[in-house]
Amino acid sequence: MSEPLLQLSGVHTHIGEYHILQGVDLVVPRGGLSVLLGRNGAGKTTTLRTIMGLWKASAGSVRFDGRDIAGMSTPEIAQAGIAYVPESMAVFSDLTVRENLFLAARSGPLDEARVEWIFGFFPALKKFWNYPAGNLSGGQKQMVAIARAIVEPRKLILIDEPTKGLAPAIIQSLIAAFRELKETDTTILLVEQNFSFVKSLGDTVSVMDDGRVVHAGAMRDLVDDQDLQQRLLGLSLDSHQ
Amino acid sequence: MDLKTPAPVAAAADTAIPAAKVDIAPLLLVPVLMLAMVPLVGSFPTWVTLTVAGLAMGMMIFIMASGLTLVFGLMDVLNFGHGAFVSVGAYAATLVIIPMQGWMEADSLLMNLSVLALAITVAMVVTALLGWAFERIIIEPVYGQHLKQILITMGGMIVAEQLINVIWGAEQIALPLPTSLRGAIVLGDAAIEKYRLVAVVVGVVVFATMFLVLNRTKIGLLIRAGVENREMVEAMGYRIRRLFVAVFAAGSALAGLGGVMWGLYKETLTAAMGGEIMVMVFIVIIIGGLGSVGGCFIGALLMALVANYAGFLAPKVALVSNIVLMIAILLWRPAGMYSNLRR
Numbered sequence: 001m002s003e004p005l006l007q008l009s010g011v012h013t014h015i016g017e018y019h020i021l022q023g024v025d026l027v028v029p030r031g032g033l034s035v036l037l038g039r040n041g042a043g044k045t046t047t048l049r050t051i052m053g054l055w056k057a058s059a060g061s062v063r064f065d066g067r068d069i070a071g072m073s074t075p076e077i078a079q080a081g082i083a084y085v086p087e088s089m090a091v092f093s094d095l096t097v098r099e100n101l102f103l104a105a106r107s108g109p110l111d112e113a114r115v116e117w118i119f120g121f122f123p124a125l126k127k128f129w130n131y132p133a134g135n136l137s138g139g140q141k142q143m144v145a146i147a148r149a150i151v152e153p154r155k156l157i158l159i160d161e162p163t164k165g166l167a168p169a170i171i172q173s174l175i176a177a178f179r180e181l182k183e184t185d186t187t188i189l190l191v192e193q194n195f196s197f198v199k200s201l202g203d204t205v206s207v208m209d210d211g212r213v214v215h216a217g218a219m220r221d222l223v224d225d226q227d228l229q230q231r232l233l234g235l236s237l238d239s240h241q
Numbered sequence: 242m243d244l245k246t247p248a249p250v251a252a253a254a255d256t257a258i259p260a261a262k263v264d265i266a267p268l269l270l271v272p273v274l275m276l277a278m279v280p281l282v283g284s285f286p287t288w289v290t291l292t293v294a295g296l297a298m299g300m301m302i303f304i305m306a307s308g309l310t311l312v313f314g315l316m317d318v319l320n321f322g323h324g325a326f327v328s329v330g331a332y333a334a335t336l337v338i339i340p341m342q343g344w345m346e347a348d349s350l351l352m353n354l355s356v357l358a359l360a361i362t363v364a365m366v367v368t369a370l371l372g373w374a375f376e377r378i379i380i381e382p383v384y385g386q387h388l389k390q391i392l393i394t395m396g397g398m399i400v401a402e403q404l405i406n407v408i409w410g411a412e413q414i415a416l417p418l419p420t421s422l423r424g425a426i427v428l429g430d431a432a433i434e435k436y437r438l439v440a441v442v443v444g445v446v447v448f449a450t451m452f453l454v455l456n457r458t459k460i461g462l463l464i465r466a467g468v469e470n471r472e473m474v475e476a477m478g479y480r481i482r483r484l485f486v487a488v489f490a491a492g493s494a495l496a497g498l499g500g501v502m503w504g505l506y507k508e509t510l511t512a513a514m515g516g517e518i519m520v521m522v523f524i525v526i527i528i529g530g531l532g533s534v535g536g537c538f539i540g541a542l543l544m545a546l547v548a549n550y551a552g553f554l555a556p557k558v559a560l561v562s563n564i565v566l567m568i569a570i571l572l573w574r575p576a577g578m579y580s581n582l583r584r
Contacts, residue, residue: 092466
């Protein structure tokens with residue numbers, strides 16, 4: 001079996017006096033879409049921020065593509081090939097859509113073929129290309145945030161709760177976009193609470209609770225096992241269909 | 242990677258064109274104020290003289306304030322020592338101007354301007370280097386701690402002023418204008434000092450350059466993005482720390498340029514000249530909107546014009562005109578006229 005693209009081993013993260021991650025073990029295989037599920041406060045966002053170096057791990061190792069990135073700065077981690085789409089989307093509202101993507105393209109000018117490919121996912125971005133991103137709706141901002149992450153090839157994309165606060169029609173759009181992205185070489189680690197959103201997308205799933213990963217396996221196994229869902233997520237699949 | 246053309250996935254319901262927000266009200270303040278003063282001043286030549294003098298003073302204050310507003314907007318640093326760069330810039334210019342006094346007094350515009358250009362270059366290089374050292378030694382340990390920033394940067398300014406006294410002496414230094422820039426141009430009955438026209442031109446050039454850099458270059462976009470969300474800029478792979486240092490040095494160099502302009506305007510230098518003008522500089526960046534170069538530009542022009550008109554129409558009111566203007570602007574827009582770098 002090949003080495004996973006990302007592997008967290010015994011990661012602890014403290015934020016001030018709070019001990020948030022309490023020994024996280026997480027494996028993200030190369031290719032496909034891995035899902036990190038869990039209730040509010042389970043430590044999902046902290047896990048992503050720790051991977052990105054935005055919060056430093058106080059113990060444990062974070063290995064990405066064969067090297068330990070736990071001690072690296074956030075820009076170095078991004079340069080190693082990880083893109084991050086935060087929960088807040090964090091689009092630069094004063095910049096236009098084009099300028100947002102232009103900044104995300106670190107290596108040079110925008111690749112027109114790739115931009116056209118992105119417009120295929122999100123036609124709205126073409127329409128609003130020269131509009132300030134701050135004037136867009138929540139769904140459109142989410143499209144800008146995801147487009148920024150894929151405007152250049154990256155090895156791994158971390159996406160934090162992309163469906164939060166979005167209308168069902170936009171969520172369907174995102175499902176279709178992620179399905180297309182899965183066909184590329186990019187690996188995606190998707191944090192979600194919305195099980196119905198990820199159940200058809202995920203290849204593997206990890207479930208967090210109280211700062212630890214309490215379950216890891218194939219998404220198919222979790223989808224097929226309602227008792228497991230009830231135990232891990234406190235829900236029945238029926239209520240989310 | 243093979244990029245297949247995917248099926249369009251965006252929801253039609255989410256593609257309404259957003260309304261573009263164009264905020265022109267602050268832009269109108271300066272011309273409206275100028276036009277409103279024509280009947281109140283009464284004499285058109287006097288109005289021209291007052292207006293050009295106000296614009297020139299406003300441009301010089303803008304040059305000094307623009308660096309500070311960038312530093313605050315991007316780095317969230319309250320640099321009360323910014324005035325030190327104004328003073329050091331002016332004194333550094335004397336390293337060129339005094340030895341080349343003959344060129345300053347020559348009856349040749351080219352020779353005069355050559356000395357000025359060299360003096361400004363030296364002043365900007367010296368203040369940029371000083372700004373770099375100031376950021377590394379004084380600011381760096383107190384990022385995110387506003388109270389400590391105020392105390393330590395004020396301390397830094399006091400040290401800089403004393404060092405000026407040590408190096409150049411405590412006496413005032415005369416800094417006469419070059420021959421070609423002395424006197425006034427008479428248009429009809431209106432007399433316009435030549436140096437004030439130069440100050441207006443330099444101010445417009447600085448503003449246009451900053452506007453172009455912030456809007457048309459990747460560095461400028463990174464600065465604007467960094468003002469809005471530093472963390473995200475880092476998560477995109479950019480070392481914002483280096484950008485901070487570069488912006489601090491550039492802001493210090495602009496203060497140095499402003500110091501040379503201000504020193505030539507006053508024709509005398511004192512170590513405290515930078516500190517004395519900081520009240521006006523802070524008023525300008527507050528009413529402009531912290532971090533906004535455009536707001537800083539409009540704020541500086543407004544403040545200088547109001548001070549000039551008030552000084553002519555009601556001299557006693559002129560003593561409080563800056564504060565009254567600030568109160569009025571903040572009652573209208575509590576965050577200042579603009580609150581970002583784009584405008």
